[in-house]
Structures are given as C-alpha cells and as structure tokens.
Amino acid sequence: MSSPASDQGASGYRIAIVQATIDPAAVLALVGNPGDGAVLLFLGTVRDHADGRPVGGLRYEVYQDMAEKELSAIAAEAGRRLGTDRVAVVHRVGDLSVGEVSVAIAVSSPHREEAYRASRFIIEEIKKRLPVWKHEQYDDGDAVWVQGRTLEPTEGAR
Amino acid sequence: MQVRTLFFAAYRDALGTGALDVDLPEGATVGELVTRLRSRGAPFDRLPEAPAVAVNRAVVRGEALLAQGDEIAFLPPVAGG
Numbered sequence: 001m002s003s004p005a006s007d008q009g010a011s012g013y014r015i016a017i018v019q020a021t022i023d024p025a026a027v028l029a030l031v032g033n034p035g036d037g038a039v040l041l042f043l044g045t046v047r048d049h050a051d052g053r054p055v056g057g058l059r060y061e062v063y064q065d066m067a068e069k070e071l072s073a074i075a076a077e078a079g080r081r082l083g084t085d086r087v088a089v090v091h092r093v094g095d096l097s098v099g100e101v102s103v104a105i106a107v108s109s110p111h112r113e114e115a116y117r118a119s120r121f122i123i124e125e126i127k128k129r130l131p132v133w134k135h136e137q138y139d140d141g142d143a144v145w146v147q148g149r150t151l152e153p154t155e156g157a158r
Numbered sequence: 159m160q161v162r163t164l165f166f167a168a169y170r171d172a173l174g175t176g177a178l179d180v181d182l183p184e185g186a187t188v189g190e191l192v193t194r195l196r197s198r199g200a201p202f203d204r205l206p207e208a209p210a211v212a213v214n215r216a217v218v219r220g221e222a223l224l225a226q227g228d229e230i231a232f233l234p235p236v237a238g239g
Contacts (some may be wrong), residue, residue: 044239060238061167063231066215066222067238103239123239131212131231132238145168148237150210150227157216158223 012085013075017067027104030088036108040115042123044103046096048145054139060093060102063131067091074125082118084109088146089122093132128152159184159226161191168234172204182224188213189220191230205232 014030023045032039048055071089079085086108096102105122109115127149134146163178170176182191188211195202204216210217212231213224 031221062238063164063166063212063215063233064210066231067208069215127236129236130238131166131233131236133234134237135167145171145234146237148235150235151212151217151233152210154216155219158213 001014013079013087013089015071015075016069016090017071018065018092020092022090022092022101022104023091024101024104025036027090027106031086031106031108033086033108034050035110036084036086037110038112038115039108040106040112040119042103042105042119042125043101043119046098046100048064048098049136050136053054055098055136056139057095057097057137059095059135059137060091061133061135062091062093066131070129070131071126074129077125078107078118082121083114084118087118087122089126091126091130091132108142159224160229161197161224161226161230163191164229164231166233169205169209169232173201186224187200187216187220188222188224188230191224193208194221209233210235 024041028041046058075087075089078087088106090104091104105119107115107118135143136146137143160179160181165176165189195219196205208220210232210233212233213228
C-alpha cells in the first residue's frame with residue numbers, strides 16, 4: 001500500500017486512512033493465502049444522489065488519530081470473532097467525486113461464510129464507530145454535513 | 159489544569175475554530191467542561207448539551223474525570239463508510 005498511514009497489525013490485519021485514490025487491486029493483494037478458498041472485496045462508492053437530490057461530490061473529514069485506532073480495533077475484532085485475520089481496510093478522506101471509492105474492505109478465509117460475515121461486520125462497525133464526517137455537495141450549490149450516527153461511549157473508557 | 163479541546167465538522171463550522179485550550183479546576187468532568195463552554199454564550203451555546211466526546215481518542219460518558227493535558231474531542235454524529 002502506498003500510504004504512510006498503513007499499519008501492520010499484530011494479528012495480520014492492515015488498515016489505512018488515506019487522502020489519495022484507493023486502488024482496489026492493491027487492497028485485495030493484502031489478503032489471501034494458500035489456505036484460503038474465499039477472497040472478498042467490498043467497495044463503498046460515492047452515490048450521485050441523496051434523498052432525491054443530485055449530488056456532485058463530497059468531502060470526508062476525519063479525526064485521524066482516533067479513526068486509525070478505531071479502524072485497527074474493528075479489524076482486530078473481526079479477526080477475533082469471525083475466524084480470519086486476513087483483513088485489509090482502507091478509508092479515503094478529503095474531496096471525492098461521484099463514483100469514486102470511499103472505502104475498500106478485503107477479507108480472505110478458508111470458506112466463504114467467514115469472509116462474508118467479517119466484511120459485513122467491518123462496514124457496519126465503520127458506520128457506527130469511525131470518527132468521519134461527510135459534507136455533501138449538491139448540484140444546486142447547497143452543501144450540508146450529513147446527519148449521521150451518534151457515537152456511543154467505549155466500554156472500559158475513563 | 160489545562161486541556162486541549164478539538165471540534166470537528168459541523169461543530170467546527172458552528173464555532174469557527176477547530177481547537178481551543180481551556181483552563182479547568184482540578185477534578186472537572188466532561189459534563190462540566192461542556193457546561194462551561196456553553197455558558198460562554200454565542201457561538202459556544204450552539205454545542206449540544208450532551209455531545210459525544212472523546213477523551214484521548216476514546217468516547218466517554220459525561221461523568222468522566224478530566225486530567226491535565228487531556229485531548230478532548232467534540233464529535234458530531236458520524237457518517238463514514
């Protein structure tokens with residue numbers, strides 16, 4: 001991976017939060033081994049509409065230090081709970097155009113069941129826990145911060 | 159004691175600043191910090207009464223105690239993915 005934010009986790013997962021365009025093939029190349037019979041790639045992309053309004057593009061803002069910590073925790077949890085540590089997650093921030101990839105999740109596992117479950121777990125946890133905000137820009141010139149999900153206190157935090 | 163506060167996204171836009179050092183009495187909680195900021199009046203009264211707050215990059219409850227040098231981030235509802 002090209003980003004300096006790339007991180008080799010202790011259990012084998014890889015995470016990064018990047019400004020540059022995500023190369024799905026490069027994310028996919030971070031997972032897989034000879035014992036894995038299933039390799040799964042999920043891409044989240046920028047839609048051209050939101051609630052019926054045409055969207056021209058958007059900007060993601062991030063609390064970088066906390067987001068890297070949360071993404072590592074999510075990837076590690078996926079590995080611990082769902083039976084594979086071959087997990088790579090890259091989230092892009094900054095300015096994105098319609099159709100561009102905002103998040104890429106690659107998972108490999110011996111059988112497809114674990115890969116599908118881990119991939120689904122990771123994207124749902126990202127939406128619940130990652131300190132990232134979306135500023136949507138509409139074709140009519142208006143722009144708003146998308147009303148998202150309220151973060152919940154971390155178990156065991158101060 | 160002094161703590162560092164950070165404001166993101168809609169909160170930063172509302173306040174016109176992304177970071178602020180705040181002096182607090184020893185033993186202050188997150189909830190007391192929020193109350194003190196809001197009592198400064200506009201634009202700080204645009205912060206919610208009970209926003210999501212992270213202390214040193216972990217989200218905590220309002221009763222959490224603060225310490226010298228803490229990094230306290232005010233986090234609007236998130237929309238990643």
